[in-house]
Amino acid sequence: MEMETLRLKLQQIVGIPLTIKELSKMDSSSFFNYKNSTLMDSVVNEGEVWFPLYSREGRMSVLAGELNALSLEEVQFMELILSNVRVQMQQSLSPQAEEERVARNLSSWIQSELESGRLESYIPDNISLKKRMVSGMVPLLLTCEGIHLPDIPYFQLKRLLVSYFDGDVILIPLKDHEWLILAHKELLSGSTDDKDEELEETEEEILSAFSLGLYELIASEWVGVFHLSVAPSLDPMNTLPGAVAMLRETIVLGKTFHITEHIHLPWDLVLERLVSSIPDNQGGRFLEQVGDHSVLFTDPETLSTLETFFQLDCNVSETAKRMYIHRNTLLYRLDKIKNETGLDVRSFGDAVLVKLTMLLYKVTKRK
Structure with missing residues (x-):
């Protein structure tokens, strides 16, 4: 809250003039000792009540009002209100x-x-x-x-x-x-x-x-x-x-x-960026021409095998190591994919086709 806005609102509530004062470093140290005070209370000086607002570079700013014009209840009320906003006001002035x-x-x-x-x-x-x-x-x-x-x-x-x-x-x-x-x-x-x-x-x-x-x-x-x-x-x-x-x-x-x-x-994600830019109707026609190979992408084991295989540049030995399976087990899975789809992902052309189909399938399944 702006200090001036706060002053005007409190002034309207208590019905007496209130001012904002910046104390000297000496007065700030004398009246508001940080080691001994939590700044929850007001202080009295020369007929005025000072309510602490915030401190900057060792100088305390206070809201001041005439002591005799404020009742004890009004002083306590203002202390309560200011204690709730003082931390926010101090933080708003911090370098952070x-x-x-x-x-x-x-x-x-x-x-x-x-x-x-x-x-x-x-x-x-x-x-x-x-x-x-x-x-x-x-x-x-x-x-x-x-x-x-x-x-x-x-x-x-x-x-x-x-x-x-x-x-x-x-x-x-x-x-x-x-x-x-x-x-x-x-x-x-x-x-x-x-x-x-x-x-x-x-x-x-x-x-x-x-x-x-x-x-x-x-x-x-x-x-x-x-x-x-x-x-x-x-x-x-x-x-x-x-x-x-x-x-x-x-x-x-x-x-x-x-x-x-x-x-x-x-x-x-270069290829993925390209595939995502393909209009839906063109992507749909591509999938129709390639054929229904959704079996490749609905089976978690097959999908994981293909993704790892492509990630490792279609290297059979490295894929088997990454998946912690025997090389022959991987070859069996690749042969199974070939038998079901007619596409051999160990061939560059078929690998590209399957990769594009995988990406387009992911896009269409999410739309």
Whole structure:
């Protein structure tokens, strides 16, 4: 509540003039000793009653009224009212609250740009966080869903992120239970030495491993169903709205096509992104032409076998190891699929066909 609004309301209730005063550091220390007082009470000085409001830089601000004009009941009433709002007023002036307010200003701008369809927009100068935006920052999007969603205070999450990244990060609360995280690339790679030109796959591996650790930390800290997406480093100065849109889409794709996973990486969902863009009527015609192979996707064992087989680049030996089954058992399953569908997934052409059919089937089953 605004202090002036609070003053006017209390003044109207008690019917006498009330003023807000900022005491000197000496008076603040003399009348309101933090070690000996919980600030629940008022004090009397030179014919006035002082009700403590908040302290900033050692100077106490008080609501003052004439002592003789207030009854004991009115004093007690004002003490009760102010004790309920004092903590909120103090918190609203803290550096932590100011940081969250600044972050929400950037959040409002991002949401506005996304609603207007402007994915490539420069951050305006009146956004304070613009000063901290530099090229080479990695964006991560964290979401939480469930029946009983946890209440995650901004600064508890920020403190956890700073500890995990071992350095400062920018935390931007977007929608309810959705946060954008921006971190310097060096905090994830652990090195600023760029003498050896890194391959894109190397950065992807680093981001994948880092995201896994971050997800496990957050999931162990709060109860809820969390999803995390990350993108390669970028210059956020004019790409932030587009990055948020892409990360949101990545999480949606991951939840659609890989329902048991919680970390969703855009470079692992390229084909899924393409399939999701196919109009329903065209996807339906494709499935009709290929034939009814729903038997592949309704049997959990067969579906798990195919997904693991494709994930490991159709390598029979590695798939058998990953699934903890004998190589001959895997070959038997692949032969069974061939007999039932006429498609041999050990052949490149048939493997592509089955993979596309699997993805389209997942999309159609969810619509």
